[in-house]
Amino acid sequence: MTDTTKILPGGARRLHISADVLQLSYRLLAALLICVLLSLLTDSFLSLNNILNVLRQASLMFFVAAGLTLVVLTAGLDLSIGANVGLTACLAGTVIHVTGSPTLGVLVGIGVGAAIGLANGIMVTALRIPSFIATYGMLWILQGVAYWYMAGETIHGFPPGFRQLGSGYFLGLPIPVYLLVIFLAIGTVLAQRTTWGQEIYAIGANPVAARLSGIPVAARLLLVYTVSGTMAGLASIIFLARLNSAEADIGESLTLPAIASVLIGGTSLFGGVGTVFGTFIGALILTLVLNGMNLLQISASWQPLVTGAIVILAVWLDRMTRRRAF
Amino acid sequence: MHEIALNSPTTRIRRIPGVAVMLVALVVCFAATSPGFLTAPNLSNVLVQSTVLLLLALPMTLIIMTEGLDLSMGAVLTLASLVVALVTLATGSVLLGLLAACAVGILFGVANGWLVAILGIPPFVATLGTLGMAQGLSLIVSDGQSVVGMPIAIQKIYSGTVAAVPLPIWMAIVAYVVFYLLLYHTRLGTFVFALGGNRDALRFAGIKVERMLIVVYAIGGAMAGLAGVLMTARMNAGHPTAGLGLEFDAIAAVAVGGTSFERGNGWLLGTLLGVLTVGVLRNGLNLLAIPSSVQVSCIGVLVIMALFFDGLRSRT
Numbered sequence: 001m002t003d004t005t006k007i008l009p010g011g012a013r014r015l016h017i018s019a020d021v022l023q024l025s026y027r028l029l030a031a032l033l034i035c036v037l038l039s040l041l042t043d044s045f046l047s048l049n050n051i052l053n054v055l056r057q058a059s060l061m062f063f064v065a066a067g068l069t070l071v072v073l074t075a076g077l078d079l080s081i082g083a084n085v086g087l088t089a090c091l092a093g094t095v096i097h098v099t100g101s102p103t104l105g106v107l108v109g110i111g112v113g114a115a116i117g118l119a120n121g122i123m124v125t126a127l128r129i130p131s132f133i134a135t136y137g138m139l140w141i142l143q144g145v146a147y148w149y150m151a152g153e154t155i156h157g158f159p160p161g162f163r164q165l166g167s168g169y170f171l172g173l174p175i176p177v178y179l180l181v182i183f184l185a186i187g188t189v190l191a192q193r194t195t196w197g198q199e200i201y202a203i204g205a206n207p208v209a210a211r212l213s214g215i216p217v218a219a220r221l222l223l224v225y226t227v228s229g230t231m232a233g234l235a236s237i238i239f240l241a242r243l244n245s246a247e248a249d250i251g252e253s254l255t256l257p258a259i260a261s262v263l264i265g266g267t268s269l270f271g272g273v274g275t276v277f278g279t280f281i282g283a284l285i286l287t288l289v290l291n292g293m294n295l296l297q298i299s300a301s302w303q304p305l306v307t308g309a310i311v312i313l314a315v316w317l318d319r320m321t322r323r324r325a326f
Numbered sequence: 327m328h329e330i331a332l333n334s335p336t337t338r339i340r341r342i343p344g345v346a347v348m349l350v351a352l353v354v355c356f357a358a359t360s361p362g363f364l365t366a367p368n369l370s371n372v373l374v375q376s377t378v379l380l381l382l383a384l385p386m387t388l389i390i391m392t393e394g395l396d397l398s399m400g401a402v403l404t405l406a407s408l409v410v411a412l413v414t415l416a417t418g419s420v421l422l423g424l425l426a427a428c429a430v431g432i433l434f435g436v437a438n439g440w441l442v443a444i445l446g447i448p449p450f451v452a453t454l455g456t457l458g459m460a461q462g463l464s465l466i467v468s469d470g471q472s473v474v475g476m477p478i479a480i481q482k483i484y485s486g487t488v489a490a491v492p493l494p495i496w497m498a499i500v501a502y503v504v505f506y507l508l509l510y511h512t513r514l515g516t517f518v519f520a521l522g523g524n525r526d527a528l529r530f531a532g533i534k535v536e537r538m539l540i541v542v543y544a545i546g547g548a549m550a551g552l553a554g555v556l557m558t559a560r561m562n563a564g565h566p567t568a569g570l571g572l573e574f575d576a577i578a579a580v581a582v583g584g585t586s587f588e589r590g591n592g593w594l595l596g597t598l599l600g601v602l603t604v605g606v607l608r609n610g611l612n613l614l615a616i617p618s619s620v621q622v623s624c625i626g627v628l629v630i631m632a633l634f635f636d637g638l639r640s641r642t
Contacts, residue, residue: 077450129633130587132395132450133577137629140574144623151617248619256458259451269448301465308458315447315455 020275023266027281034288042295052174054284054291056242059180061283063238064254065261066187067117067231069279070224072262073191074204075271076131078225080120081232081258083142086251088113089236090146093155093246102162109240110233116142117229121222131225143252150248158244166242176238180280183231187276200224204271256307261286263314286310344635345583345599352603356610363613370492374484376605377494378403378560381553382576383601384505384594385546387585390577391592392521392542394442394449399550399576401460402434403569406554408464410480411473411564420479428551434460435547439540457573464566473564484559494556501549502598509594518542523589571622578625579604581632604628 038045064081071078092109096102116138123134168175191197199220202210211217240246265282267274289310290303356363382399389396406427414423434456441452486493509515517538520528529535550569557568583600585592604625611621 079450079454123630123634127630127634128637129630133581133587133633134630136397136450136574136577137626137633139626140571141623141626141630144619144621144626147619148617148623256454259454263451269451299466301470302462304458305462305466308455308462311458312441312447312452312455315451316441316445319446 020266020278024275024278024281027264027266027278027285031281031285031288034285034292038288038292038295042292044295045292050291050295054287056174056176057291058280058284058287059174059176060235060238060242061257061261061287062180062280063176063183063231063235065258065265065279065283066183066276067228068258069187069262069265069267069274069276070191070200071131071228072204072267072269073200073271073274074221074224075207075269076124076221076224077259077269078117078120078135078228079132079255080116080135080138080142081228082251082253082255083139083146084113084116084229084232084251085236085239085254086248087142087146087149088116088233089240089246089250090150090155090248092233092237093158093240096158096162096240097155100159102159105162105240106237109237110230113233113236114226114230117226117232118222120229121225124225125218125221139255143248146248150246152248155246156244158241163241163244166238166240167244176242179238184277184280191276196220196223201272204273206272253304256304256311257286257290260307260311260314263311263318266318268318269315282314345596345603348582349599349603349606352606352610356606356613360610360613363610368609368613372602372605372609373498374492374494375609376601377498378553378556378572379575379579379604380498380598380601381501381549381556382572383579383583383597384501385542385549386573386576387580387583387592387594387597388505388509388518388542389449389546390522390580390585390587391518392539393525393588394539394543395453395577395587396438396543396546397450397453397573398434398438398457398460399546400569400572400574401457401464402431402547402550403554403557403572404566405434405460405464405467406431406551407558407561407568408468408473408554408564408566410555410558411476412467414477414480415473415475418477420477423480424555427555428548431547431549431551431554432544433547434550435544436540438547439543442543443536443539468564468566470566472566474562476558476562480559481562482559484556497556502594506594509592514538514541519592522591574622574629575604575608575625578629578632581629581636584632584636586636587633 035045044050064085068078068081088109091112092105095108096105099105120135120138123129123138124131127134165175170178191200199210199215202213202215203217203220207217236251239250243250261282262274262279263269263282264285265274265278265280267278286307289306293302293306362368382403386396386399409430410423410427413426414420417423438449438453438456441447441456442449482493484494488496509518517528517533521535521538521542525535554569558564561568579600580597581587581600582603583593583596583598585596607624607628608621611624
């Protein structure tokens, strides 16, 4: 198989890392090109406000997609993240409203997100249900519960301190951007510099070989799905702070863009190839495109169409480059 | 060898209990709890309402048997239901509307098949992408508004009767018979079994596997188009969110009906029973005044249970 090169020691591995860097530079170049194009086409793109806005939106998208990156690295998929964000936002919002304690709300949000991720992991590992269909079933379960729980209501108005988490600034930069840097660092170190991370790549590249070489595949998969759920829980908190309200449907439109971010970022659906940093670049490119459409006054109705096309294009490019390379 | 054993008549008979027992249990359960359930009008209602689902679940069975999936069906149905409404309004011809809706469905089906078979994109992501595109197009062509003012001929498609039997039930019968013949009595049907079970053998035998896959997905798109027409007839309008999530009910019906997601084993009668199970569950929960959000969750649990038992069965 083509993917095995990167788990070989020595020269092959170094080659793989430089290929990663090359892939990332292509994507950064693409992001830059979009920026140049947009600053030529519109007057408002190159304003400080808009750029900070793009950074903040890209950070929010990254939180949803970061955990998903690890799942896709194992050749799995988590379709439930959007619904996870929706339900956890509603539950955390309720807790903050009832108890008045944002800390408790944050803990509940992250805890529920993690529990949902763990349930996904159990379905995939212990019950051996294919990940895309298990998490697809989970999507509808969560969505049903969220709609039933909210019954069309909106939870509105949170403490100003809590809202800073999503809409505040520190030293001129939006607070989500700082969180982005922290989680980008954690994710990169976890994936690239720890044994766990290398095991995740190995599972994605060749699950049979991974099992035969003594990697506890089920335990690692459980971890990966739990991380994905936890990140969705975290994202829901930041969305809550940003939007200052919770509705049952806030996560619905997030799944497709999150998958798009991961795939644009160069993570292969077939497992074993990709980086968490790539997903950030993917989120940035997607945000730039959507922001550009906004500035060019293209109706928001076009967004799902464009996102869907981008998803397909990204997977197709991945297939093409991999075919040509080997 | 494995596949042959799983498709033998004895295994098929042994499978009947799973979904049939569930269906009977649900019927008994709802008959006991809600007095309105076991009445002729309500049962006829269940059948009529299940028709849209059956039109999606039949091709979904074929697609899942090829180890594929079509997540775009609900969105394509929505787009087709808007197209039939818009074209009928614009031209005054129901026939043109119907043809346009089917054409849109086939177009998306062929696109799905092309993405899966020729470009080699995993089906659940390819069809998730086309889901987004169909959803986007629905918003664009309708501007987010309902399309109202349908001529009476459109309504008749849903409310008309032939020989005292509602038209949708005739459509369901015809669709089932056509798919039964297609799956069990044509070369394409045999290839569908082989596409999921042993694709390489089919390729070595010189069969154009890619073309077969595109045909299977195109059939799915065409049926979504037809179901869209029925949906417009039922609501007497085109709604930009009409088919939201219907693909999940279809996948649920197929999964509950015992078609396997990984080994190319399918069973058309199981899908029919699965559709009835989902239909009865929705109707019964409706009668018990349980909100549709909870119904969706129930179906989610049903799917995961069905897949779990399918996994157990394949291991023993």
